[in-house]
Amino acid sequence: MVRIEEYIPIVGQAIIDDLRLLGEKLKGKVIQNINSTSVGGGVAEILNRMVPLLMELSVEARWDIIKGGEQFFEITKKFHNALHGKPENITKNDFDIFLEASRKNIEELDTKGDIVFVHDPQPIALIKKKTSNKWIWRCHVDISNPNKRLWQFLMNFIVDYDSAVFSAPSFSQTLPIRQFLIPPSIDPLSDKNKELAPDIIETVLEKYNITKDKPIITQISRFDRLKDPLGVIEAYAQVKKYINCQLILAGGGATDDPEGVKVLEEVKEKAKQFKDVHILLLPQNDIEVNALQRVSSVIIQKSLKEGFGLTVAEALWKAKPVVASNVGGIPLQIKHKFSGLLCHSIDGAAFALKQFLNSPEYAKKLGENGREHIRNNFLITRHIKDYMLLFLSLYHPEDVVYL
Amino acid sequence: MAELIKAKEPFRFFTRLHLSELTGLRASTLGELLSLIKKVPGSVIYHHTHRFLQQHQYLSPEPPNDFAYWVTQELGEEELGEELASIDVVQFSTIRALREKIAKTIERYLEQNRFAKLKFSRQSEGFHFVKSVSFVLPTKYVACDLAEFIEILNKITIDSIYFHIFEARLRLEKATNDFSNWIEESIGDKELAEEISKLDPYTYTLEDLRKAIAVIIARSI
Structure with missing residues (x-):
């Protein structure tokens, strides 16, 4: 297990001292996290790493999981899609099943923490159990354009919380409770982000038959239409006319996703027209993803829609020049021409790729700026600090708080 | 080297952490x-x-x-x-x-x-x-003279420098920044205090501001 001291060489002693200072202020408070799964998904990933670190900082953090059958999770998956703005037919029966499963959890789950920290919509109805303790609803989903009927249903619960938390300013809604902006983070010590020895990178390149004789453009993401892999190939084709480079499209998610399989086939078909395109299916292989990012000349993330897009933070943390779409949480990570290049189209992406490949000094500078931006704003230590401040804010309604 | 003046009141460094509240x-x-x-x-x-x-x-x-x-x-x-x-x-x-x-x-x-x-x-x-919601906390660092002040200035977080220079003056509406105020009131060096308050902090990065203040103070002792 990673210890808090291990982050000192990355963020500095003073940042860790600040975390300890905040931990002292929360001593004695029990923070009870509640979500719907202990494995898989970004929420479980972050809680797995964060709960032990909070404990080390003297914060009594706990983690409970609600129960729900197959039907319940099918419905909450529908909720998830509908909150993202995808058309979904949510019926009265769906709401009834959700409420019935919630009722059982309300009966069975002990919610006696001083602060109950509820993650995402699945456990949202537990708020009906609120007593004099403090409750926070943490929404990890992009709700900038939610299904209105579902949002109204969820509002029945949200209004009873003390505070809500969103990942990007564009996700905020008009609410009668306080709402805070806390973006997600990456862990610099995880397999996906830690430094890699050159021989590990070489092994990965050999495995996939990739050579370093020409510049590498890489997009890491699921084979999903919203990640626009076909658009990436088109942008690459425009660049390839002028610069002899190669393209890597790597990611997982195709095996259990019928649409993903179809998208992957289309991508493979389109890639046949071009030389030097590597399509790699590598689900859940963090070290390989890390190696491919590190060996790339430019990273692209040409998503059409994005929750937060932490692959951008991962690339910037490796000081890579990044070309990315101006969607979701990406503009929080990249300020155009300061820490990367933002684009809105295939042509724009191609132009930005050419700029980086033809101006290595410019690319290097923006990559370095990007790494510092991630160091200051998107590492797990900042995330822990924000959560501790959030917990303290529940006891301090003022704008300037003296602790 | 002349003997360092002991401050009438020691300077306690604070830090300021912030949380963003959505409207x-x-x-x-x-x-x-x-x-x-x-x-x-x-x-x-x-x-x-x-x-x-x-x-x-x-x-x-x-x-x-x-x-x-x-x-x-x-x-x-x-x-x-x-x-x-x-x-x-x-x-x-x-x-x-x-x-x-x-x-x-x-x-x-x-x-x-x-x-x-x-x-x-x-x-x-x-x-x-x-x-912006600010949380202001005292740090463990206290300076009793300018030499100690520089030593601490070089190691505290930029959040602390930010608090004493920007937040104290504009948000808390003090007449000048905390460093100049202490140097004038407790060390009695008005000239040095003014030299620091004359800096336009908005045209420095916080790291460069740290260095600039340290250089000005070091020159005076």
């Missing part, structure tokens, strides 16, 4: 931006004119404020962006006065550029108003 308010046009700038709480104006200092402190000096960045990047109003970015924030001793200056700058621009009113940002790229 749910959003502007898509310059008109909406202006109208909301006039009515949002002061903590919102403070957030959007100071956030860059802490979040982008590794960049070159004179980072734009959020309003300047948005009108330039999203609305394409470069001239107004430049005017907003070059507002001399150090001249303002209250958020209220700073807000008035920003509002007047936009108002005047709208009067002179009527078509600017017609520009909309894309839905996803509207200006979202955010409020």
Whole structure:
């Protein structure tokens, strides 16, 4: 297990001292996290790493999981899609099943923490159990354009919380409770982000038959239409006319996703027209993803829609020049021409790729700026600090708080 | 070397950590931006004119404020962006006065550029108003003379420097920054205090500001 001291060489002693200072202020408070799964998904990933670190900082953090059958999770998956703005037919029966499963959890789950920290919509109805303790609803989903009927249903619960938390300013809604902006983070010590020895990178390149004789453009993401892999190939084709480079499209998610399989086939078909395109299916292989990012000349993330897009933070943390779409949480990570290049189209992406490949000094500078931006704003230590401040804010309604 | 003056009162370094509170308010046009700038709480104006200092402190000096960045990047109003970015924030001793200056700058621009009113940002790229909530905590560091002061200055977080230089003066409406105030009141060196208060901190990165202050003090001892 990673210890808090291990982050000192990355963020500095003073940042860790600040975390300890905040931990002292929360001593004695029990923070009870509640979500719907202990494995898989970004929420479980972050809680797995964060709960032990909070404990080390003297914060009594706990983690409970609600129960729900197959039907319940099918419905909450529908909720998830509908909150993202995808058309979904949510019926009265769906709401009834959700409420019935919630009722059982309300009966069975002990919610006696001083602060109950509820993650995402699945456990949202537990708020009906609120007593004099403090409750926070943490929404990890992009709700900038939610299904209105579902949002109204969820509002029945949200209004009873003390505070809500969103990942990007564009996700905020008009609410009668306080709402805070806390973006997600990456862990610099995880397999996906830690430094890699050159021989590990070489092994990965050999495995996939990739050579370093020409510049590498890489997009890491699921084979999903919203990640626009076909658009990436088109942008690459425009660049390839002028610069002899190669393209890597790597990611997982195709095996259990019928649409993903179809998208992957289309991508493979389109890639046949071009030389030097590597399509790699590598689900859940963090070290390989890390190696491919590190060996790339430019990273692209040409998503059409994005929750937060932490692959951008991962690339910037490796000081890579990044070309990315101006969607979701990406503009929080990249300020155009300061820490990367933002684009809105295939042509724009191609132009930005050419700029980086033809101006290595410019690319290097923006990559370095990007790494510092991630160091200051998107590492797990900042995330822990924000959560501790959030917990303290529940006891301090003022704008300037003296602790 | 002359003997160092012991401070009448030691200087306790504080740090300031901040949390961003969402307001749910959003502007898509310059008109909406202006109208909301006039009515949002002061903590919102403070957030959007100071956030860059802490979040982008590794960049070159004179980072734009959020309003300047948005009108330039999203609305394409470069001239107004430049005017907003070059507002001399150090001249303002209250958020209220700073807000008035920003509002007047936009108002005047709208009067002179009527078509600017017609520009909309894309839905996803509207200006979202955010409020800054500050948490002020004492650190363990205390200086009793200028040598100790420099030693601590070189190792404290930039959040602490930020608090004593920016937040103390503008948000807490003190006449000068905390460092100058202590040097004048407790060390009795008015000249040194003035030299530090004359710095325009908005044109330095926080790391460069740390170095500049350390150099000025080191020269005096």
